[in-house]
Each structure stands twice: as C-alpha cells, then as structure tokens.
Amino acid sequence: MLEAAVEALAIILDPHRLLMLVVGVATGLIIGVLPGMGGAVGMSVLLPFIFGMDPYSAMALLIGMVAVTATSDTIPAVLMGVPGSSAAAATIVDGYPLARQGQAARAFGAAFTSSMLGGIIGALSLFLVIPLARPLILAFGSPELLMLCVLGLTMVATVSANNPTQGVIAALLGLLLGAVGGAPTSPEYRYTFEWLYLFDGIPLAVLALGLFALPEMVDLLRSQESISMVRSSAKGAIEGVRDVFRNFWLVVRSSMVGVFIGALPGLGGNAASWITYGQAVQFSRDKSRFGKGDIRGVIAPESANNACEGGTLIPTLLFGVPGSGTTAILLSGFVLLGLQPGPRMATDHLDLVLSICWSLALANVLGTASMFAFSRPIAMLAQVPAPKLVPFIMVFMMVASYQNTRDWGDLIMFALIGLLGWVMKHLDWPRAAMLIGLVLSDSTERYLWLSIDLYGWSWLLRPGVIVIGVVSILSIFAARGLRRRIAAEQSQAPSDDAGPAVATGAGLS
C-alpha cells in the first residue's frame, strides 16, 4: 500500500497533471468566494473539459476544484456575513464578529490553516479507510442515519443556549420549511399553493443567503459604517495560524467528525460544520466568547467542512454512492472516463484512488497558500464604508440567488427570507437553529419512514441508535448546563456585560 502511495505521488507530480491541479484549485477558489455557487456548480463547469484527458489529469482537475471551495468560501462568510457556500454558514457565527472587531486577517489565518489541516486529514482518512470502508459504512442503516439527524437537531439546543425554547421553535420552523415541496415518501406536494417554484422545495442556498446576508447588508447601510471599524493588522493572519496550533486537538477532532459525516450520504459539509461548532462550544471550558468572535468557532467548522470532502469520496469511490450533489456529478465524470466506481476501484484502480488522495491533500495546501497570499488585500475590504461596498455585494447576492433554479421565485424567496431573518436578528431569535432545521428536515423524514418501513419500531433497540440517542440527550443536558452557567455569569457580571450569547450573539441572532 505504501509503495503504491509513493507511485501515485509520482504520477500526480507529472507537470501536466500538476497544471490541471492548479487550474482546478484556481476554479475552486473563485467558485468558493462567490456566494451561492458551491462545488456542484464548479464540477458541472469543469466536467466538459475532461473529455480526452487521462484519468489522473481529469481527477486532478476535478478534485483540485472540489477540495478548495470550502477554503475560499470563508472570505465572504467572514467579511460580509454571507456564506460562500452552505458549508460556511457556521463560520459566520464567530468569523463575522471577528471581522467587525478588526480581526479579519486573524480569522482568515485560522480558517485557511484549519481548512488545510482538515483537508489533509480528510485525504489521509480516505487513504486509511480504503481497506476498511466496506464493513464500516454497511453497519450504518437508516435508523442510525436518522439518529445522526436527531443529533444534528440537538445542536439547536447548544447554539441557542440563551433561550432554548426560541431555538427549538426556530428549528421547528426550519423543519417545516424543509417540508415544502415533494414529500419524500409519497406522491404529495406540500405547501406549494400551486406555485410551481415551490414544487422542488425552498433552495437551501437561497434560504442561507436571505437569512444571514440580506439582514447584514441592510443593517450595514443603516449604520453607515464599514464592516470593521478597527484597522486589521497584517500580523493577524500569523496570530490566526498560532490559534490553530494552540487548538490542534480541536482541529483533529472536528476533522474526524467531518470525515465521518461526509462518509454518510445526504448530510454533507453543512451538517458537519454545525455539529462540530456545537461540539466546540460544548467541550469548551470558557464559552463566553462564542458567538462574539471566538476563534475556535472558526477553527472547528472550517476543519470539518474541508475534511468532509475526503469523507464524501469514501462512498463515492468505493461504493459508487455519491455522498453529496457534487460527488454525484463527479460520478458522471468517472463514467465519461470509462471507469466504474465501486468496490473494485480499490483493487483494479488503486493507483487512481491513491492519486485522488494526493490530489486532495496537495490541492488543500495549494489553495491555502494562495489564500494567504491574497488575504491581506481582501481583509482590507473590511475597512471600505458599507454604502460603497453594499451595492456590489447586493448585485452578486442576487446573481447567486437566481442561479439556484433560475426562476423569479429565487429572488422573491430571497427577499422574503431576508425580511424574516432581519426580524429574527433584531428580536434575538437564533437564525442558526432555523437553518439547522431546514438542512436536516428532508433527511429526518426520509430516514424516519425508511426505518419504520424496514424495521417496524424495533429500530429503536439497535445498538447504534441507542448510542447516538444517548449522545444526543447528553448534548441537550450539556446545553442546559451551559444555560445555567450563562445565567450565573450574567448575575455576577457588571451591568453592561451582555453575557455570552452562544451563536445567537453578534453574528447570527
């Protein structure tokens, strides 16, 4: 296996293949910066170009792109409170407040470094799992996947510790919005009111953009300030790198969770980001800064969402089961190259699989180096007065929204959700909880019905279900304990101390 890995490295270091990797990375970085685009758009753009390429070059191009979209999507998330892709939504919670405090460069330094390390861990995990994947993935059935959704929903209690009831209501609203459109288990279109646009449900990207980005733009205009009133220091990026190494075990833990969740089809980088964010809060002794610019709130989701890409490749390569929409398009790339992903990939095309591992790792390093080179001028955007910046951001947000279904409904939904998000922000209702609910709604319902259809009610007694269920309950109690601690701290704090507002504070409440 090690010999094969070295051979695969030699294959990918061929100048032409390296060039393809660089082109893929450049495309992925641009895609990630543009809100609402995401890896699937980049994959579909590059797919036609792989005709006639050898498989190694083609995979270097495609993997190079997909590896780094979760790196550059941090830029709009930190700078503008706009998620570059849905996986960056959790980064906004602490990243955006850091930019407001003049620490955009620090946030970037931490985000890019943790993205790189997360991506490398994802690639390493893919390499290590190749001989082990089959029994692991086959052990997870619909009941276990349902419980993972429940675990994700319990993160709501963590991200809304100030008022868990409002968090639960917001999550239920997200679950309800997720029910719009075709029902997963019967031929019924729900809550469409005969509007064709809603037959496919509310696009997640439109909801994320509207919920977080539009309220921020409106409030920036009202305040007439720049994103940051404090000049960002060039040394901030290095401080961010140091933060990552100070929290190295957080990076490792979040990456492993990201890989695990990525390997389970249907959950994706968004779920991984939120779950690891919630865990970062839960396992921290000092939670007071979360939601107000705690660097760990950037490190955890950024490690996870890059590592997640390695995880999604596990079922894609080894079982032919796409772990996400992006990898579904990647599968068609394999078909175009005359390859059949599945269990035989690890035996018949081991060199290609290993070259994919190397592409993933190298792309993350290359992407991070590029981002560091450009982060300082980009961070300076934070000092530009909002009225000068907002028109451009608004135009691109509209473009991003419209690309989801290319229907006027995208723009209408963007405005309506934006209005809702603005109201929630000013009434201190947790928007993050609503997004978590929407993300997990379809999976929760689908796996629930599958579990009942396949196992009756005996699925509740499966060991995996019980273990994950216990973890979920412990999460809720941990959140309640956090709330009591917050209340105790508030009663002891000076009167003008707003107290910790975990993920409902400055960034997203």
Added chain:
Amino acid sequence: MFCGFLGGVFLLAGLEALTFLEKARWYPLAVCGAGTIMCAMEFVRIWRSLDGRPGGQEAGASIASVWRSTLPYWGWIAGYYVLILVAGFSVASALFTLAMLRRLARVGWLPSLIGSVAVVAALHFLAGLFALDWPRGLLGDIRF
C-alpha cells in the same frame, strides 16, 4: 408579536397538513403541533415577563424605531426588484449601483459610473465563464 405570528403559521400549516395524503401528513403535523405548543408556551412566558414592566414597552418601541430607520433601505431593495422586473437584470444592476453609489455613498459621478460599468462587465464575464443566467425584464433583456 413575532411569537404569536409564528404560532399562527404553525397552526395554519398544521390545518393544511390535514389535507395531505396519509404518509405525507404525519411529519408536518408533528412539527406543526410541537411548534404551536412551543409558541404558546413562549408567548405566555414573554407575556408574564413583560406584564406591568416598563421594559416591555421600551423593547417594542426600540424595534419599531429600528424598523423605521431601516425602511428606506428596504425601499432601495424593493426599487431594485422593480427595476429588474421592468428593465432586466443588467440594466437594473447598472442603475442600482450607480444610484446607490451617488446617493448613499456620496461618491462622485466618474467613480460611480466606473463602478456601474465594472458591475456589468463582471456580470458578463461570469455569465460567459460559468454559463450563468439572470432574469429578463418586461422590456426584454437589454445587455450592453
């Protein structure tokens, strides 16, 4: 009020869910039922915490004043939508950028025009690169 609004949404959505096919009904019904109950509980909690306290009225006045101060900017966004509807996205974006830079950012004519042209150029570049599309207006899609 917001809590009451959400409670109303859950209630109406729950009633709508009763009209769905059986397998499609239970999930939204459960979500709406839980949502209605939670909203009612939260409404009561807020009502009790604000009852008789001057702070409650102050909070309401605060959000109303924030809304009033933000209304002009929602108006700008609404105007952008009307422009897109009438003239198409390219023209609307150019005019929106120009107007906002001139009026709100108080930037001079030349930089505003440059910004406006840059927006249109970037839109066309991205459209060519990523095969993007954008809404056409009632006057068709006027592209520069």
